Amino acid sequence: MIAEVIVDVSTYHVDRPFDYQVPAEWINVIEAGCRVKVPFGARNVLGFVIGLKKETDIPLHKLKPITQILDMEPVLTEEMLQLARWLKNHTICYEIDALQVMLPSALRAKYEKIIKLQAPQSLPEEVQAIFGKRQQANFKEFERAGLLPLLKQLVAQESVTIDNVVKQQGNVKEIRMVKITEDQHLIEKVIEQSSRAVKQRLLLQWMCQHLGEVLSPQQIYDETGVSSAVLEAVIAKGAAQFIREEVYRDPFTKEVSRTHSLQLTEEQLVALQAITAAMEQPKGQTFLLHGVTGSGKTEIYLQSIQKVLEEGKEAIMLVPEISLTPQMTERFRSRFGEMVAVMHSGLSVGEKYDEWRKVQQGKVKVVVGARSAIFAPFTNIGLIILDEEHESTYKQEDSPRYHARDVAIWRSGFYQCPVILGSATPALESYARAKKGVYTLLSLKHRALHQTLPTVFIADMREELRQGNRSMFSVSLIEAMRLRLEKKEQMVLFLNRRGYSSFVLCRDCGTVVQCPNCDISLTYHRTTEKLKCHYCGYEEHIPQTCPQCQSDHIRYFGTGTQKVEEEIYKLFPEARVLRMDVDTTRHKGAHEEILQTFGEGQADILLGTQMIAKGLDFPNITLVGVLSADTSLHLPDYRAAERTFQLLTQVSGRAGRHNKPGEVIIQTYTPEHYAIELAKTQDYEPFYEREMFLRRRSSYPPYYFVALVQISHEDVMMAAEYAGRVADWLRGNLSNQAAIIGPTTASIARLQNRYRYQCLIKYKIEPNLIPVLQRLLAMYRAEWIKQGILMTVDLDPSTI
């Protein structure tokens, strides 16, 4: 039998199946989807069996046998293998990358080179030192000692050999348990033998009451009061034995109480019924659940999943990484208990592997997770949900550049089950598809508890400036904050920026201190008193004088969360502020701690960036302040207005979710911009119409599709030249329906010392797009790459 294997080598040369001989003893064991170890060239690599066949065209002398099978049960189902093929063709990636992305990293291979000692006599001293008393050593040890040339000699004279070994990282966690024998006579016999050992007799008599049970050693010590020495003696005599038991690492630290379905509103009921009706139909149908913030989308998800479970099927629930808070996961765990697995980046490799195994072994029926959870290895999916479907985190930024929404719809087609895309502010593409009837639109226009939407006030910061207010807070925001502090209500202040972006500026010559590797201003970090580059990690000490003109008139500009915090204390010394940003949430669980502290009312003001925009649901929040709505509005991206509107609507939704009415104050220098004006009414429809008009006029999605080709080189001229060639090639090979924009410099023109250019393709129907791009990539690999060019292709990029 012959196995078709995709090898774990991520290059285009080997991006195809290789045939291997299946050794006779494994013919009945091996299946498509198993991982195997195979010899490949001069080394051993991991590979995935994607098919089995009787014959091969490969000449026999070339055909090699599989070294080892790593899985008795396939780790990838037939569905996954098909999905990988689809990903490969639709995102233009290597098949191996598509396969790897579907598995937990614990199942990825680790490669090691082991040096084995063959002739211990006559070794040079320095080599002797490395081996010590061992028979083998690691290649890295030789490398570190700088003995690679010597090693080569030793291999030549056959004193040592080099083995390439493939290791698995994924380890099943085991604990040691004690199994008491079921045979009472055996225990009685042991008791007779132990006439002088009082403690042992005590333990044995206790064991008579617990025949056949499996207990942890600790439980036995606790119950009987004997020590480990006594237990071991008894085990040595055969009355019990140690066994190893597989356990799952438990990422949940606290117990939750069970909750039950809530009463639905009329609107919610209509939506739920449409979804459950679709479950009866054997077809993949996509719903767009468009509901204002606080309209109770989550309850619809929960009850839909309930229905899926009753039918004996499984459900996947995706949420953006950032909102995968304990608040969210607890809601699921309290409804479905042990049926839920959680997958997100906060788990360790081992924990992720265990959650994955729970799914694979059918121990759970529901997965709640971030983007990659879309690959949960269920085999009978009844429903897939993407909450906050407009979020850009659903798009993976490196290969395979897949969008979880597309994978969800693909899987729903495979399992003939519905998909729910939920959002208060759907992606324009999704809403357009719903209007066209490609998706089924479900609307929730009212908040579930009949709270009114918060009132939104736009503060014109230009006017404030004219009035002589040069602080970062408008008069109305200060007043609103003062009121909340008096009434002991809570508020959230949102800084619409990544991290906190203070930069350093010389007041004499206007120089802003830049990163030496990237065209980006360095960011001032107060805690470390350093300047950092957010893109390449470069950091330096704060200069005392301007690097350009040596002037000592250096000033820190811009507004960061730290700066805001200081300002708040100046205005309200008694206020208790909790800051939530990249700095305060670095360690594991910090996110949760801050939210819990705030939820318990131990602070008045929660101050933060993007990460507080979502999922926050505390009854006492009555004020939301957006300090600067403009920052995301002026990004060079056709989605800038959409992003801003979404963000403003999201943060506004944090206020007044329970019985106290909410107020939102948005500060801006461009109050007349439609994204800000329309965020005031939190009305999606007018925004949609307005934005669609602009998208149509400039031929952007949803009217056109876009694809992005990025080109970079250490030398500007080279980068520009090859970017030009890309544009010319595309113009020559695509239809004249397609518009090629560029080459233009990327929004960050230089990153890590590479100059970056890009070409944007806008197209409507372009059946040859993928083949043309593949030919372009082939050209790049064959020639350009040698010149130091780096090129990437992203179909449907999330940012441009």
Added chain:
DNA sequence: AGCACGCCGACT
């Protein structure tokens, strides 16, 4: 990718 094979310059 990573490894072997293979063909030309600086050393014993």
Added chain:
DNA sequence: GTCGGCGTGCTC
């Protein structure tokens, strides 16, 4: 005359 530099090409 050999060691070792890294260009080229293949991996079932």
